[in-house]
Amino acid sequence: MMSDPANVSDRLDPKTVQATRDLESDNYEHGFTTDIETEYAPKGLSEDIVRFISAKKQEPDWLLEYRLAALKRWQNMTEPTWAMVDYPKIDYQDIYYYAAPKAAGSGPKSLDEVDPEILATYAKLGIPLREQEVLAGVEGAPKVAVDAVFDSVSVVTTFREELAKSGVIFCSFSEAVHDYPDLVRKYLGSVVPPSDNFFATLNTAVFSDGTFVYIPKGVRCPMELSTYFRMNAEGSGQFERTLIIAEAGSYVSYLEGCTAPMRDENQLHAAVVELVALDDAEIKYSTVQNWWPGDKEGKGGVYNFVTKRGDCRGKNSHISWTQVETGSAVTWKYPSCILRGDGSSGEFYSIAITNGYQQADTGTKMIHLGKNTNSRIISKGISAGHAQNTYRGQVYVHRKAENARNFTQCDSLLIGNNCGAHTVPYVDVANPDAALEHEATTTKLSEDQLFYCQQRGLDLEEATALLVNGFAREVMQKLPMEFAVEAQALVAVSLEGSVG
């Protein structure tokens, strides 16, 4: 709930206040429910449930063993409490770990076989699932291939044939297990191991569906790939698993969107995303996270506890994360880059906006292991109503990571006096050649740019405002075209009057 406009500091840009207000849960457009027959696994988590999920997906034995080992490990783990978020204890036995539209069967089929209710749902969300719909749009509009994940299963994956012509594999994770077992076995868990953390281990035991992407050597993926996650079934959690492999010299841009119906209960979303970039490969991963944030009293909403990590395994590889976080009741999410290959680089651009009683503890980790590695972190946090917004980030430079470079800038803004904005950066350096800069001020702008603006007749204050606002937009511009509409409201956001 936004505080009374009269209480909003006059240092703030009114457009920003309005843009933030537009994101309040009262204006949540994706909160409808799809009435569809759903098949559930029995409630709760046990070895039987893991076996049930694995059997449903007709998985090979090795994968079942992999899941069971993770379950065993998870049962002895404790939930992390270090994040600045506060939520009632989750009863992990009161969740459906598998929920699938009945007609969906074991996996995606042709579009004609998909339940029209589901198609209608995606149409309502504005996600084009019919290839001709995409083509019928504006002339020259870029194509986007979509993997639509509905609760625990992938229902449709578009443009597969066209992609296959370039050798690109774009399919649901369940299919990849059957069709490309060697690739899955080689890379699954190689970035986020089953022992990584409480939520990643849980995901490893019960993951349902997600997207698998493989870009062969030297291929520039001919279109944007995307996955649209929809949580629908009541009382269920979503545990998707995404794996993207970019072979040497390849390029892919991947988009991810997520929404959920308005429900009074809290729903758990614990996903794992693994990216692998080999020599000279580039992966651009963008997210617009818009899970149901809970109502204005703080009731309901999604617990978004996600582990996303990219491994720049090859020389001169590049991974870039861009995220716009506006949804979820509680967010616990740190998309990270392991800069293992010499000359590799990682980027993290983030705008996190919290309203009502939302809580977000989000940021990134840049782990510099190779020589001449480079990372850049730009994070903007806006907090309104009774929300708490925390940036938590780590930059680590290993003893052998010669010539590492990092630049971090994180700004936060408070709208009203009942919310909080926090910054918790961890910097750990063990190599003398490293040059690291971290700042969280709005005044420390490029002297050259300020000078230039002043030469053009702006006074210092105007020049500063221009540069700061430009910066927020810079993050927005990193988003691919397809998200431009969804993110339009956010373009009005400025960090004028930021607190730190």
Added chain:
Amino acid sequence: MTGIAHISAADTKLAEVLLSLDVDKVQRQRVVEFIDVGLPSPHAENWRWSDLHRAVDKGLDDFPATAGQKTSVELSGISPDKTTFNSSHTDPITMLAGALAADTARRSYSIEQNHSEPLVLQAIKQNQLCASHVQIKIKSGCQVIILEEIADSGQILAVDVREFVLDPGAHLHRILICNKGLKQTRVQQSFVKVAENGHYSQFILDFGAELSRIETHLSYGGENAKATLSGAYLLTDTARADVTSVIHHPHLDCITRQLHKGIVLDHGQAVFQGKFHVPASGQQTDAKMGHHTLLLSDHGRVRAKPELEIYADDVLCAHGNTTGTLDEDALFYMRQRGLCEADARALLMRAFVAQTLEDLPQVMQEQVGDKIDTWLEQAL
């Protein structure tokens, strides 16, 4: 030890040593209370980078069970207050200081007039394990400089707690110099309360130890108060230094300026943890935190966590943190002007830390400057 989940080897050894001390009944009670709590957990967020358990365990290996003289405290000949010593702090470190310190090392002082010369605070330590707990109250409008120097005189473990209470308009300039003590584990914990219009200035020069942890917990007690926290750590050999601070801004219009710089050579390890906490009542807070390090060795390590926790919407809090090496262009330029490499490096390093000395009172500039110069000569 009912209060702790994991009892480490250090906890056990420390408990044995504390129970073997020949102390009066009141101190014995404090020993029992501390043992119940134990050392701060190595998993605690603010101790994860400085392993106190390891340092204590290592130090106590060589501990001979001989009792020496009790530690005593002096403040430039000023008489301590006659009232009973009383502290409201219950941090494990404060409790450890209470367990180790006899009454002669637990003193309160009231400063009721201006002093132009620095007052020297001394904890005279004659044991391998020693502690002190000193409270100093600065009366309204008084200005004073307090200097304390921690020497390496064979202590294995030195725990010192300081409480400074500044009345309205009081100005305390505190200088703390910690000499190198490679076998020493020392923890200095300061609690500072600054009333309206008060001004607290602190400068810490730390040459590191087996573990040298200097904590400052400052809270403003009224509007328009100000604090300047600066310092430098200069580390060679296996020296470790840990600067930790938490500044609470619950009142209107308070200003904090914090600047720490460090140079790390050899196997030195530095930790900086700074936090500004601004509740909703702390509007118009203006707080800046800076931490900058020159990491000049392949074996050194620097860890920093400049943290902001803000609940007020009309404040300005900034933090900056950089790690880097000497500027090659500047070195080249100086060598062109005839300086040898060692001199050029020393000059750049001297210039790097110089900024932290700007706030020092004139009478202290030379003494602190000399310390830094001596260190540079030895280090290069």
